[in-house]
Structure formats: structure tokens, C-alpha cells
Amino acid sequence: MTDLLSGHLKTRLRAGNPLGLVWLSLGHASIAEMAAHSGADALVIDLQHGLWERGTFEMAVGVSMGKVPVLARVAENSSFAIGSALDAGTDGVLVPMVETAEQAAAAVSAARFPPHGNRSGGGVRPLSMGFGAYLDKAETIVVGVMIETVKGIANAEAIAATPGLDLILIGTGDLSISHGTAKGGSQTMEEACTVVKAACQKAGIASGIFTTSVEAAATRRKDGYQLVVVANDIDAIKGSFAVAVAQFMEAS
Template sequence: MSNFKERLKNGDQLLGPFLNLNYPAIIEMAGLAGFDFAIIDNEHGEIPIESAINLVRAAKAAGITSIVRVYENNPELIGKALDMGADGVQIPNVGSKEAAEKAVKAAKFAPFGERGCNRYVRGGKYSAMDRTEFFGKSNERTSVILQVEGQDGVASLPEILKVKGIDVLFVGPYDLSASLGIPGQVEHPKVIAQMEEIMEQAKQVGVAIGYFVDDIETAIKWKKRGVQYISFACDANLLYDAFKKSTTLFQNS
């Protein structure tokens, strides 16, 4: 089992940014700064799946867990991300038990899944890793994070949570707010109430909860509420905020 998965099972609360910029040094800096993980974003950022491998390499060098968010629940994309050596995959828009099963099967080798078998990839150390170790232990090491973002997923949550192999159930508050008819109002009582209901259901079956936040104050708030996998903003806006703070102070001095 990976250290990341062990920490989740032990109840640790972990913090990491989304990465939208295709520059390996950023994930190295995230690791050096003490973040627990980073999400390499193939869904919304400028990082194509083929380029993610260099960010995964940089993450390994910096000792930070690499999670690749694929842009759809597609077995080929999920398998490719793991073949690159990513520690885990994050799958968007999971709205049913069937979708959850499809994602988990794509991330696991037989007999627990249907991931394509090829050890001549970075994930298998280009065949330097013993085949028994690669095929035998990858299922245990790989983290699977499923995103619930709409009311279809919320309604299906009792069935989704029955699927074995889910490490984190991630809630996207912006999409959740939109599905409730209040787009962008992530602090609205309806969003908070639904998030708390989701957390309670996940807690009952021992699945860690993930949540996206824009700022560190909100991250601390949700940490106190028990969220374990806290996605903190993204590299682009963190860099912009630092730039803007400096220019504003300079111009107003």
C-alpha cells in the first residue's frame, strides 16, 4: 500500500493543489513546499495526457503524490495515466454505480478489474520491476478518486459507495452549486447541507471525502469538519495571487 493510501486510512488530512500549468518545476516546488499531493489536471488545464509523464517524474523526485485527473471516465485514459506511473487517478462526473464500477475496473488489474496488462511502461519501471510485483501489487498501491458533481451522483450515492476500490469520494462544490440552481454560491446553506449529508454517508462506509477550496482559510474550515483530501486552488491562481499582491503593495507604497 502506498504511503498516501496508508495516511488516508489512518485518518490523516491531506492538502494539495490542482496543476493547470504544464511545467514540471511547479510540482517539484509543491513537494518542496510540503504539500501532500498534487492533481495533474487533464480535464481543464493545458496539460495533455502525453505530457503528464514529466510531471509525474518530477513529483517522484520531490516526494509528492501524483494524481492525474483524466478528462472523462475512459478506461484508456485511466490506464495510460497509471502506466505513466501516477500514484492515482481522479475521475470526473461520476453519477451512477455503473460509472463508479467502470472507473474502478479501469484502474485495477484482474481479478479486481480490467486494466490492460503491460509492464514495459514507466509504471512497471520499463520491465525492470518483477512482473509478479507489478501486476500483484499495483492494485494495492493505486489510489482511485471519484468525483461527484451533480444531483445524479448525490441521488446515487448509497449505491456508488457500495463499489469496492474507492479511496476518495471527491465533491466539486462549484458544479454541485450549479446542480442546485445556485451556480458559484459554494457557501450557500444548500451546498453546505448537501456536503454534510455526503460526508455522513461516506463516513458510514469508511470512504475518505475530498473537497475543493479556493483559499487556505476555507481549507482549514473543512479540515476541522473532517475532510481528508483537500484540494487547494490551483497553480495558476496561486501564482497570480502572489504576483498581484506584490504589484498592489508596490503601486500603493
């Protein structure tokens, strides 16, 4: 992985740099702090399905700032959810369950200050860091959306062409549910992912895909996806416990 501070995340995305993400759901700032020292290219704090409360989320962003870029997967595509995540100091947002170009445009607008959008300025961290610096950081905010449904796949090209959009991340879990293949792999799923990647290539934006193991992340990177998930805190902790207990039982 590249030097974490070699440039803004938006700049690195536009340059085509491959990025390995660490995904955080358990809602504890100390785990985020450890992840920030892992060498990952960026962290994703999952506010949609994770255990995060506002205070611990703010703490997690604070202990990560200056060490690694942080994206927030917001709970919903709303001005409040997107604006509050950015007010915490994140480098960008991932907006879930986007199915149309209109929804993608709404997400971009919620992340931009007037006259380019409808984001409201404020927040505890911006006021403590200085409002000028807060406004400057807004110029480098990354806006990503997640395609996770059959309808989203059908509109992938229009979504990818949305002005101001930086990336699309495929949510493989929800996409498999939408396809009715959650209990097993499917060629249809693979074709759907390829549609999104091709749409991103045509639009000149980054494509990403949620992966659940190092091996899958490496394979997807070879497939041409710019962003992959190299680890998530749930599996990392659960897996470490399981391995330790198994090794102990075997040694006993």
C-alpha cells in the same frame, strides 16, 4: 502535514490521515516540481480542465516521484483515460462527474488488473522501471471519484459503498452549477456536501472537498473532510502577481 514518505497514500487514507492537496492545472512540469517540494501531502494533476499534454504530464509525474504522491484527475471515466494516467506512474486517479454506483464500479475496474478489473498493462515508465515493480505498485493504487451533480448526491450512499473505492471528492464548482447556485452560496449546497461526507463515513472511505483558499481548506478540515485543496497553481501565480503589482504601486 505528515511525513510524505511515511506510507503509501492508500495506507494513509485508510488510517484517516488528513491530507492537504496542491492542485495543478497550468501544464508545466517545473511548477509540479516546485509543488513537490512544498510539503503538500499529495499533488493533483488536472487532466480534465488543465493544460496538460501527455509528454509534460509524464515529466511532471517523473519529477514528483519519490517526493510526494501524485493523483491524476482524469478527463473522463474510461479505461483509456484511467489506464494511461496510471501508466505514467501516478499513485491514483480521481474520476470526474460520477453519478451512479455503476459508474463508480467501472472506474474501479479500469484501475485494477485482471482478475479484479480490466486494466491493460504497459507504458513507457513501467517498462523502464521494471514490470514487476509496476505490478507491485498496482496494489497500492488509489481510486477516487468526484461527485459533482444533483444526481450524484442522490446516489452518494450507493457510490460510496462501491467495493474498491478509496475516496470521494466533492467538486464544488460543478455541483454549484448543477444546483443552479454558481453565482452565490446556498444552504442546499451545504446540505448536499454533508450528504456525501455522511455517505463516506458510513462506507468507511475518505471524504474530500475542493476548496479555493487556505482559509476554506482549514474550515473544511475542521468540518471533518479528510482531503482539502490548500492551493492551486492558477490562483497561486495570479495572486502573487496581483499582490506584487499592488505593493509596488502603493510603494510608488
